[in-house]
Every structure is written in C-alpha cells, then in structure tokens.
Amino acid sequence: MMSFKKNLLWAVCGASVFVSGMSAAAATTTLHVATWLPPTSAQNAVVWPTWKEWVETATEGRVEVVIENYTGSPKTIFDAVEDGVFDAGFSVNAYIPGRFKLASVAEIPGEITDAEVGSVALWRTYEAYFKADQEFRGLHLLALFVHGPGQLNTTFPVNSLEDLKGKKMRVGGGLVNVLAERLGVTPISAPAPKSYELMQQGVVDGTFLPAEQQKTLRLSEVTTDLVLFPKGLYTTAFSIVMNPDSFEGLSKKDQEAIMSVSGEKLSRLAGAAWGKADDEGILEAKASGVNVVYLSKEDALVKDMDELEKGIDQEWINSVSDRKVDANAALAYFRKNVSELSQ
Known part of the structure; x- marks a missing residue:
C-alpha cells in the first residue's frame, strides 16, 4: 500500500503513471526511483537506464521504472525510501554513520583496485556473511557496489x-x-x-x-x-535499496523477475560503470x-x-x-x- 506521504508527493509534483508507449500501457506498477547525481554520472548515464530496461523486460512490461531527480541531501535518501516517499534509490552507506557498518569491509585501503571486482566481492560477502545481521532491516537491498579507487x-x-x-x-x-x-x-x-x-x-x-x-x-x-x-x-560502499512494502506489493513473479536483474548482476553493472568512468x-x-x-x-x-x-x-x-x-x-x-x- 502506497503511503499517504508518497501519494501527497506525487500529487504535488504532478506525477502520473499514465505514459505513452506499448510497454508503459501494459504496466500495472510504477516504481519511482530517487537519484541525486548529475546526468553525466555513471549512475544516471548507465546504471539506472540499464536497470530500468532490465526490469521492464524481465517483468514483460508489468513494472515500469521512472527515474526521479532527488533534490534533497543524499544523506536522506535511505529515509525517503524507507518511508515510502520513493520506491527505490541509492546512496553512500557512510552518510548514515553507524547504520551500515558491515559493507565497509570494501572500504579498507589497498583491498580493491577495480570497482567491478570490489562490487561483486562485496555482494558475495554480504550474501555469505552479512545478510543474517539484518543491517538493512526497513529496506529491501537490491545491490551493493563501490566506486573506483x-x-x-x-x-x-x-x-x-x-x-x-x-x-x-x-x-x-x-x-x-x-x-x-x-x-x-x-x-x-x-x-x-x-x-x-x-x-x-x-x-x-x-x-x-x-x-x-x-x-x-x-x-x-x-x-x-x-x-x-x-x-x-x-573506496566507498554504496547501497541500492527498495521500499519493502513496494517490493512486497508486487506479485511473486515480478519480485523474482526484479531480483533476477538485481543482486550480483546489478552490483557488477554499477561497479563496472563507475570504474570505467575514472x-x-x-x-x-x-x-x-x-x-x-x-x-x-x-x-x-x-x-x-x-x-x-x-x-x-x-x-x-x-x-x-x-x-x-x-x-x-x-x-x-x-x-x-x-x-x-x-x-
């Protein structure tokens, strides 16, 4: 269920889920994704557009992804997603001191020289060791990645x-x-x-x-x-997260479709894109x-x-x-x- 806060935001912004195109017309769910870097950034030029295409293809057009410019501080992205103002977003883990400490394993100096390698290694380590701690409770984790050195x-x-x-x-x-x-x-x-x-x-x-x-x-x-x-x-660890209610509100089929193009696959994409941008x-x-x-x-x-x-x-x-x-x-x-x- 979309929160009142989120309904109010889209009402004020004049956002609409009615967009043209066959894929959009078939969409039954629209995911609003918050981003905060310039259009020239690897995240906005490569990562989000690619993931959008992956999600819309994997869900056969049932889920549409809309990228929204976030005008607030990137420090508040996690709260905005957790509160349901946006369905998904990304930010730097360290911007919230003390909350996401485990992924900082990837920030140890001298451990990583390649962002793609570091991102995949971080995701695998999360799956094997960090997931049980539930640092991301209140959020649904889609990917972890690091920027270049x-x-x-x-x-x-x-x-x-x-x-x-x-x-x-x-x-x-x-x-x-x-x-x-x-x-x-x-x-x-x-x-x-x-x-x-x-x-x-x-x-x-x-x-x-x-x-x-x-x-x-x-x-x-x-x-x-x-x-x-x-x-x-x-290096710096980033998280790509989704609102749990938004995720649970999807059909089981679409949940599986989204995770099939997230996790290690999305972590690898983000790391590779950010590393190449150096x-x-x-x-x-x-x-x-x-x-x-x-x-x-x-x-x-x-x-x-x-x-x-x-x-x-x-x-x-x-x-x-x-x-x-x-x-x-x-x-x-x-x-x-x-x-x-x-x-």
Missing part, C-alpha cells in the same frame, strides 16, 4: 605526506575518515556533490574522491592537482590543465602511504564487533573473492 583531488601539489598535514580536506565518512586522521588533515565532512562548492569557495584545500569526479562533479574546474595512487587510497575523469582533468600525477608502487609517497594504512583492516574488524558476524572470516572471504575475480 579514491584519489587526491587538491588545490596544491602533493610530493610527500607532510604536504597534507593541516590541510582542509573534504571527507565523506567511513574508513576514509580513519585515513584522514592518520594523515593529520583537517577533515570537513560533506556529501560528494558539495566538493565543487567547498573547493571553489576555499573552504577546503581538496577532497578525497575517485578520478571520475573530475568530470561528473566538474572538479577539473577547481582542482590544480590530481594525484593517482596505483591502488588508490580507499578514465573519462582523468581525460577531463588533463584537458582542463590539471596536473595529473601517476604514482608507482616504487614512489616514496606510495610507500609512506602504504605504511600509514597498515592496521585499518583491524579498525574495521573492531568497528563491527557489535554485529552478529565473524568479521575475520568475512574479511578473508572478501579478500578471496577479490583475488579470484582479479585473475
């Missing part, structure tokens, strides 16, 4: 770790905050889309984000240096005159960073001690999948 986007050159000390850096939460603390930077917590404004106004000296955002969030306009570590510095971000940075620095594992800066990152895996294990999970076994399983998928 996080890098340094700055307004100053970085030749050593000392260059970072005291600098104001935008962070998004999760294990990157632990890294920021160890680096001695001044962390400024904000969602990724705020990075451009914060850098343009001089509020921060840089941001931890993947190279993709040089294009998607137009960081190439406010960045002077993009420092690329061979393994990246960290190449476009690097090209955008170069075209805009950003100083793009490629580091190798032999560079002193990389070796120093590797040393600094040691033990963050134990920080994750400690952070989930209140969860019903064998964290050591889950981490070993995650690493095993990353290794096997990377071959």
Whole structure:
C-alpha cells in the first residue's frame, strides 16, 4: 500500500503513471526511483537506464521504472525510501554513520583496485556473511557496489605526506575518515556533490574522491592537482535499496523477475560503470590543465602511504564487533573473492 506521504508527493509534483508507449500501457506498477547525481554520472548515464530496461523486460512490461531527480541531501535518501516517499534509490552507506557498518569491509585501503571486482566481492560477502545481521532491516537491498579507487583531488601539489598535514580536506565518512586522521588533515565532512562548492569557495584545500569526479562533479574546474595512487587510497560502499512494502506489493513473479536483474548482476553493472568512468575523469582533468600525477608502487609517497594504512583492516574488524558476524572470516572471504575475480 502506497503511503499517504508518497501519494501527497506525487500529487504535488504532478506525477502520473499514465505514459505513452506499448510497454508503459501494459504496466500495472510504477516504481519511482530517487537519484541525486548529475546526468553525466555513471549512475544516471548507465546504471539506472540499464536497470530500468532490465526490469521492464524481465517483468514483460508489468513494472515500469521512472527515474526521479532527488533534490534533497543524499544523506536522506535511505529515509525517503524507507518511508515510502520513493520506491527505490541509492546512496553512500557512510552518510548514515553507524547504520551500515558491515559493507565497509570494501572500504579498507589497498583491498580493491577495480570497482567491478570490489562490487561483486562485496555482494558475495554480504550474501555469505552479512545478510543474517539484518543491517538493512526497513529496506529491501537490491545491490551493493563501490566506486573506483579514491584519489587526491587538491588545490596544491602533493610530493610527500607532510604536504597534507593541516590541510582542509573534504571527507565523506567511513574508513576514509580513519585515513584522514592518520594523515593529520583537517577533515570537513560533506556529501560528494558539495566538493565543487567547498573547493571553489576555499573552504577546503581538496577532497578525497575517485578520478571520475573530475568530470561528473566538474572538479577539473577547481582542482590544480590530481594525484593517482596505483591502488588508490580507499573506496566507498554504496547501497541500492527498495521500499519493502513496494517490493512486497508486487506479485511473486515480478519480485523474482526484479531480483533476477538485481543482486550480483546489478552490483557488477554499477561497479563496472563507475570504474570505467575514472578514465573519462582523468581525460577531463588533463584537458582542463590539471596536473595529473601517476604514482608507482616504487614512489616514496606510495610507500609512506602504504605504511600509514597498515592496521585499518583491524579498525574495521573492531568497528563491527557489535554485529552478529565473524568479521575475520568475512574479511578473508572478501579478500578471496577479490583475488579470484582479479585473475
């Protein structure tokens, strides 16, 4: 049953389920999906349109997917979906501190160099170890994924770790905050889309984000240096979720159809799309005159960073001690999948 809150929203927005086309005419259910990044983002250019096609095909047109621009903070997406304002959406797990801690296994520095590999490994680890803990109660989980390796986007050159000390850096939460603390930077917590404004106004000296955002969030306009570590510095876990009532309101046949194009399949799609977008971000940075620095594992800066990152895996294990999970076994399983998928 659609909530009063949701009915009111679509009434105000003038939304209608009556759309043209044979597929739409046959639809008996419309899923409204909340998204919050620019149209050029991998999520909006590739992931959502592909999943929309998959769902509508798998349900033989009985379910229509409508992508809606979410004008609120990405921090409130999970609540909006849980409350039934939207049927589905996605956001960064760390934007809700303390709620989704298990998936942060994928955020441990040095574990992932490929977003597709990391996303599939994360989903498999969720299925094998995390699902029983029910961190996602109140939501129906459709997929988990990570972006490409996080890098340094700055307004100053970085030749050593000392260059970072005291600098104001935008962070998004999760294990990157632990890294920021160890680096001695001044962390400024904000969602990724705020990075451009914060850098343009001089509020921060840089941001931890993947190279993709040089294009998607137009960081190439406010960045002077993009420092690329061979393994990246960290990554960020995202969840694609659905309102449980919206899911349960579907026929059993359509529930199975949607999950057949979600889960590992959707996780893989999202990871691959976000990872590939890093190449476009690097090209955008170069075209805009950003100083793009490629580091190798032999560079002193990389070796120093590797040393600094040691033990963050134990920080994750400690952070989930209140969860019903064998964290050591889950981490070993995650690493095993990353290794096997990377071959």
